[in-house]
Every structure is written in C-alpha cells, then in structure tokens.
Amino acid sequence: MTELQNIAKKLFDDGSINLLIGYSNNENGGTSAIFIDNSADIDKLIYNENCHQNLMVYFQKPEVKKFGKLAFVVSLPGLKSVLEIASENQIKDGDAYFIAIDKDGNPSLLQDFHQIEDFITNNQTKPPMGLLKLMEKINNMTREERWQYWTDEFSKCIKCYACRSVCPLCYCTQCITDINIPQWISTESSPIGNLDWHIARAMHLAGRCIGCGECMKACPVDIPLALLTANLNKSIAIHFGDEPGMKADYKYPLSHYKLEDKENFIR
Amino acid sequence: MARIGVFICHCGENIASTVDCGKVAEISSKIPGVVFSTDYKYMCSDPGQTLIKDAIKKYKLTGVVVGACSPRMHEPTFRKVVASEGINPFFCEMANIREHCSWVHPKGEETTQKAADTIRILVEKVRNNEPLYPIKVPVTKRALVIGGGIAGIQASLDIANAGNEVILIEKEPSIGGHMAQLSETFPTLDCSQCILTPRMVEVAQHPNITLMSYSEVESLEGFIGNFKATIRKKARFINEELCNGCGDCTLKCPIKKIPDEFNAEMGKRPAIYVPFPQAVPNKPVIDKDNCTHFKNGKCQFCKTNCSAGAIDFDQQDQLITVDVGAIVVATGFTIKGTDFFPEYGYGKYKDVVTGLQFERLLSSSGPTLGEVRRPSDGKVPKKVVFIACAGSRDPAKGIEYCSKICCMYTAKHAMLYKHKVPDGEADIFYMDIRAGGKNYEEFVRRAVEEDDVNYIRGRVSKVYEKNGKLIVRGVDTLLNSTPVEIEADMVVLATASVAHSDAESLAQKLHISYDSYNFFSEAHPKLRPVETNTAGITLAGACQAPKDIPESVAQASAAASKTIALFSQDLLTREPIIAVSNKSTCVGCFLCQSVCPYLAIEREEIKDRNGNIIKTVASINSGLCQGCGTCVAFCRSKSIDLQGYTNNQVFSEVSALFERSEEYV
Amino acid sequence: MSEFEPKIVAFVCNWCTYAGADLAGTSRIKYAQNVRIVRFPCTGRIDFMLLLKAFEEGADGIIVSGCHPADCHYTSGNYHARRRWMVFKDLLDFIGIDSRRIVFSWVSAAEGAKWAHLVNDTVSEIRNLGPMKEYKNLENVSSNKIGELIND
C-alpha cells in the first residue's frame, strides 16, 4: 500500500471521514477523479503527474456535501483554492481533511488552515513558463494585435461553460450568464456575447483566481483563458500588493480600499 | 403594459429657445409604450400640473416622464403630482433637458436630438420602475449620551427636558468632566464650578435621566431608532443604594498618597475616594490597583468604618443592555502631558506644569486652596513663563492643528496669576494670538493693558534647570529673532488638546468615522456639523475637535435638537432607495460585506424545517442602508439590487442610449 | 464628409458630477452636445457590465465621474469604484480595447467648468481616436470559427 493509501485508510478506519475524493487511473490511460466512500476501494487511489484536476471543485456540490465528513487529495493549486474559498465564507476550518501532495509527490495530512498556509508557503512553485511567455508576448503586441488575438480566440468559444464548471471559485448558484432580466450577456455564442462573457468571467475572478489553470485545460477549443485572470492578478499584485489563495483571512482587494490607492488615471 | 405620458416643459424660454419642444414631444410620442406626449410653457405651474393630472386620468397613464429642469430641483414636485392621481410616485422620472441640455448647447437640431434622447432614456427607466413605498422604522424614544462633561450634561438635560428618557454614561466616577477642574472661565472670569455644579445636580435629580457613572460602552448594535447598547458598569466596590455619601471611609483609608487625577496629579488622594467634594454621584469608588485589601487581602478599614455597610469587595463589573433610539457622543478630549516634550525636560522638572495642572493650582478647591505655589518647594513663584502652542500647530510633533482654547486660557492664567501674586511677573511666549469669539479679544487686551502680562512672540527652544531656577530660552521674532533667556520660577505649558487614547476603539464600537487624530468626524463639515455619518449618532463637544465651553454647549444643544426631532415621530420615514438581497441566489460569499460604508449587510442564516442551517446569506438592514449601491455593482451573481436604480432599470437606460429617433419617424 | 461626431455616454453620481453638470447649466457654460448622461446614486453603483453595454450600444467614448476622494456622499463608494476601474482598465488594455475610450474624472458639485471641459476634452480626444470600430466590427463577424475548427 502506498503512503497515500495508508493515510486514506487510516482516515476511514478511525471514522474521520465518509467520503474521499482523489484520483485513479481511467480506462483511457489517463487519470480521473474517484469518489471513495469505503476503505475497500482505497487501492484504486493513485497520484502521479497526470493528476492535475482541481478536486476542490467538488466541495460545494450538494451531492458531495451530504456525505458530511470529507477528505480531498490536493496539490498546491487545490490547497490555494481551499484558502480562497475559506476567505469567501464557503468552507470552515475542520470541514474537511486534505491529503496534500508536495512538490516531490509525497503525501501528508493537513487538517487546518494554518497548516495549509504553511504548506503553501513552503511549496511555492513558479507559474508554468509557457503561460508567462504567452502573457509577455501578448503584452508586447500592439493594441490592435492584441484585439485581433483575443477576438480570434473568443470567436472560437462555443459557450459550453466548461471553464466555469471546473473552476473551484465559480460556485455561484446563479451565474451572471444565466440571468435574463436584464440579459447582461447574450446567450448565443455570438462575438459580442463571447466577449462579454470572457470579460465578465475575468472580472469576477480578478484577485480571486488561484491559477490552477483548470479552465484552460477544460476548454474544448483551447482558448488560453487562464491568461486573462493571471494578467489581472498581476495588476492586482502591482496595484494593491495582494495575492489570492495564500491566507484564509485574505481580504479581497476589490472590496477593500486604501485612501492612498493610485489614481493617476483619474482626471 | 406600460402606458407612459411624456410632458415637455418650455420653462418659458429657458428650454424652448434652444430646444424644439414640440418636436421632442412628437419624437417621444413614437416610443413604444408612450401613449401621450405633449409640451407646455410651464409644467411646474398650476395649469401645468393640472395638465399632467388630467392626462393621467384621460389616458390611464401608468408612468410619467417630465422633460424639464434638473430632478434635483423639481423631482419632489412632479412625484407629488403623480401621487395625487394615485400613481406610485416612483413611476415619475424627470429628464433633465434644461441644465444638461438647453442651457449648455446652442439652438439647433443636435440639441433637440439630445433632448429627445434624454427623454427616451428616462422612458426606459420608467418602464422598468417598480412601485416603492417609504420605509417606516419604529423609534425608541430614549437617548444614550456618552460622556458626562459639560457637553454631555447639556445634551442630556435638553433631551430630557423635551420629555424623553436619557441614559447618561460617564467613564469616571463622577460627571463634570474638564469643566469641573477649571478655576475660572474666560472671558468673564466666573467660577467654573459655581456654574457647573447646579447642572450636575439637575442631571442627578432629573426624573428622565438615568445616570450611570463609572461606566463605558462595551458594544453597540442596531441602527437609527433601534440601537442596542451594552454598557459595562465597572465595579466601584460600593453598594450605591446603601451608601449615603458621608465620606467616612475615605478618611479612614490608610493609603493616602495616590496622585489625584482630579487635581491633575497636583494633589494626593486615598485608595477609596470621591473625586471632588461636589461629585455627582457623591459616592466613593475603590481604586483596586492601589487598595491594600485587593493587594494582600488585609485592611478593610473602610469596610469596618462604613456605618451604612455599603462597602462590597466582591462587586463585579456588570454588563447592562439598553435599547436606545439615538446616541450623542460627548466624550471630550485630553491634553498632552509635560512628558511629551523633550525640550522642556520630559516632565522631569517639577515646576514645569501643564495648563490643566496650573488650573488646579489656581482653583480655590485645588490642592493649594487657590494659592499659587510651585510644586517643587511650595514657594510662591515670582516669575512665571507661559508657553502657548506647546505641541499644537507643530508638524514635527505630529499635531498640525490649533488646539483652539490655549490662547484664551493662557491669557486667563496669566491674569489670574497676576491677581493672586500682584508683584509677580508673567511672560507668555506665543505664535499668534487667536482670540476670535465674543469678548475674547477684549479679554486678551485686558491681560496686557490692565494686568501687565508680557507677551513675547516666538517659540521656546529649551527649558532647563539651573540653581533652582528654570531657564527658558527662546527668541523674540518681533525683535529680529533676538535670543531671549528668562530665569523663571515656574513654566506653564499650554499643551495640545488631543483625542482620548480610547477614542479610536470607541469609534469602531459605534461604527462612526474619525480623522487621523482620532477626533470623531462630522457628516459634513459645513452643513451637518453635529451628525456623524451613522444615522442616529450625533457629536457634541471636544470629541470632534478642540472646543471651548460655549461652543461645546451650543453643539450639545444642537445634537439634542437633532435627537429630539428624531424622537418627535413614532415612525421614522425613509426613502425607499435602498438595496435588497435575493436570498435564494446569494451564495453567502460576503465579499460584499466590507464594501458597505454603513455596515448594513448582515449575515442571515437560512434554516430548514428542523432548524438546521442550510446556508448563510446576505441580508440588507433597511434601517442602515443609505442606498449607495456599491454592493449591487459588486455582487457577481447579482444577488443584490438597488431599489430605484435596479439592474434592470440602469441596463434599460443604457440600452436606450443611442437609438436614432428616425426609427420612430 | 462632415467630421466624425463621437457618441459619448457619461455615467455620473447624483451628488457631485450630476450636480456639477447642473451648475454648468445654471452658469450657461457651453459644451459639446455629444454626451448623454445616466444618473447613478454613486460611482460605487456603476457596474463594469454597463460600460461594456454602452460600447455595445454604439458609444465611442465613456465618461465615468463622481465625487472627489473624501467627498463621496456615502463616504467610500468612490474608493471602491476607483479600484474596480483600475482593474477593469488593465483588463481592457490586455484584451486590446483602447482604454483611452473610458475617461475617469472627479467632478464636484462646484466644478461646472471642469465638467464642461471634461466633456469637450473627451469629445475631441475620442474624435481623434476615431469611431469605436472594434465593437461595430464584431457585429459583422457573424459566424464564429467553430466551423473551421470542426472541419480540421
């Protein structure tokens, strides 16, 4: 039995949890989420570099919540989303156990936010080079090129909302796209509707996105969505010095202010 | 289906000279849903109003747009007109085609087009309006006055005399505040205690006033008309019911040498004490930190000597919750001590004192019974130097403001000193003499002309001790900055008036705003100088900024009148322009909570039939919300909306921005 | 061809800028006709979605204006708005929408002249930038590229 399975088994054996959400191999040779509700299934639990899905997305699902005592297998981004939703009043200390996978792939059991905060500080990784390069490339384009780039990208959008459903922070019961009085965003996948959706989505995640990149991986037409929020987070860090997902008592930068906030863009 | 009427006003020539009003009415008539549209010379005049009323009846209008002047001018007028015909007044909107159009643009098609566009935008708003009703909030007709100095006393008496209940709380054992410590007051030199103590007694005896001394605010919840205040009544270790105020206990206490706060530490007091003879209430308090019994369990002399059996060493702090409808904050100020000034000896020279200490030396109830004797050796000082602006108006010391009262009391101090020591000399170092106020300038002149007080314009750079004298070094800026050195027997510093050290935490408990010096902020510096930004809470006296007695009293009466006006109604009526939350869609992220300046967003637990919490959602307290809408724009899931400016309304307005009128032609 | 006349919409707060524009009127200060004003209680109420909507409706430029810092009728709506705009502007820049088309300004109830200047300046600046082609062109990009995608 692997160390990961050992930890999981112990949680079941001493009655700490009723449901564990982790990864297992799937028939396509990849990995997918597995929901284990009794210790007999534990041998299916695995962790390897293909296990990228942010399983915290399941935390708010009523089907999961009804199990009561939960445990999640999470790596760095997952843990960041735990802290982020903690700061958004969606999870309380002690609501779940976290089997954290560190950068060398070793599991350890984390039980409170404090431990998670420490873990994150000790396991910081750089954002993927590819993303940074692309971001830089776009930032170096002329405005017209940027517009062309994004209209091209957005025009591919089929409004499937896969990005929304894999995002651990898109937990609203009513998304702005689902509102029809007023119809903030046109429902069809029209160029304007797509643009509105992606701007709204990015704004709603500005300063909240913890950069797991799931949206981008889920997008069937490969729009580099995570760039939008990553770039916004970069400006937020520059303007306000805040970074989401680092602390459970994070103060959301867009609902706080400082008197001395920059305003050189205001006449 | 909406049936909207559009009424275009010519405003005499004011609109009609640049806007083709008839054309605007005609264009408007083609907007879907507009069933009647007309123009008229003066819409706000009687015939104009009648025209609107008749049209409402005749065309069964459900909404009205008046294209005229600014809504800031006549919105109430036209809403009343509409209401008189039985339409909810919020179905009337004004399109500003005068200030925003006819007055700022030349005559011509473009200007007419702009007027027509403006009408169309507002028609879309009216189409999406919903009936709104004024919000009625019950009012608890009981006021809480925090602070029993002259401001708090005045406010309490005014409110109580108007027939309302008042709870006056004071953190010290007695009310009276700084005014009780003063000897005589400028500019009349009447005895401070003589005018104050009758007021204190009146407070104690007033049937409408409940006095809670030695008490502080622990917490505050609620909103205008409906506050719930928790008050900590600190243990004074005396059963106030039993105590008859004879004072025997204070005479028997073996501890006698505690610096006396009331005398600004110029005198001594026992561990069980009444702060001053005229204290209200006249009940002692045990200073736990200095009492032998509390230190080592022995003594109890006071207890054995109390014939009333009122000493109670087991007394505990009590938390008392009261419902009040309004709050007057009158917590006053304090002053910097001599230890704030390294250049004047950091408080280590006994004969360098603050103005308040000097005040006690002048007072006939003070430690020297009104004889001016210096603290170090009890001798009568023959030369006293007064330093005005000690700490005030001094950016280097972090206090940039003027403490306002020092110029006047320093003149008074010098004068009173000269009255008591006619052969003494009084020198005053000053920056400017600020004597604005009724009879103030004359008072200062008297000090100079009749009492020979010597004013030296300049700052004092250093005070130090040499052979039993205090050497004061400064410059006279009126004499080309000539250095001046004076050998003085005593130095009096008019130290800066500052906010209490607990002012910030009190402001946070009360949710009122405060400035960088921790003085409490008024809602508007000119037009709402006594209200705070939190409805129902007003300010009186020096907790807002340094003030003298007449100003504090005036502000206290003003705060009282605001309170009385509030209490004159059984129900408080508020404009319904407030936010409402949608509890079914709110996911309870509470990121919105911190944007509300009025803390109106509360957490509400939604429970199932068995009482289990299903979720926690945002709920807007309609008593607190002022309708800024910041939370509305903020909420991602649009789970809050602002009545009167709903998402649907503003969205429709924006959708109507640039439709070309040709569409209707 | 006559000069391009930009369409400008102004989102203003009721207490300062709306009143400032009133003052421009009472003082008879003339300014360009291109602007349409939408009144909000406070800048804090102004949703970024409305700015997008305005562009969609054909606005070439947008003025967003309210009380100066420390003057907001509700004490802090403008501070929250200020942060929101800062972030929104950066997003538009990143996407390639010319953020110069949105002009932010504090105009107090006493600044009628500032209001008039603001409108005039905005009109001439936007006139120089030319029509907001981006959104208009979007309407013409009728079908999206899904077709191509499926084909290859």
Ligand code: SF4
């Ligand atoms: S109202 Fe909106 S912002 Fe506030 S808690 Fe609910 S979902 Fe969050």
Ligand code: SF4
């Ligand atoms: S509208 Fe303004 S005052 Fe009212 S709850 Fe929202 S933020 Fe608070």
Ligand code: FES
């Ligand atoms: S009221 Fe003008 S910005 Fe808030």
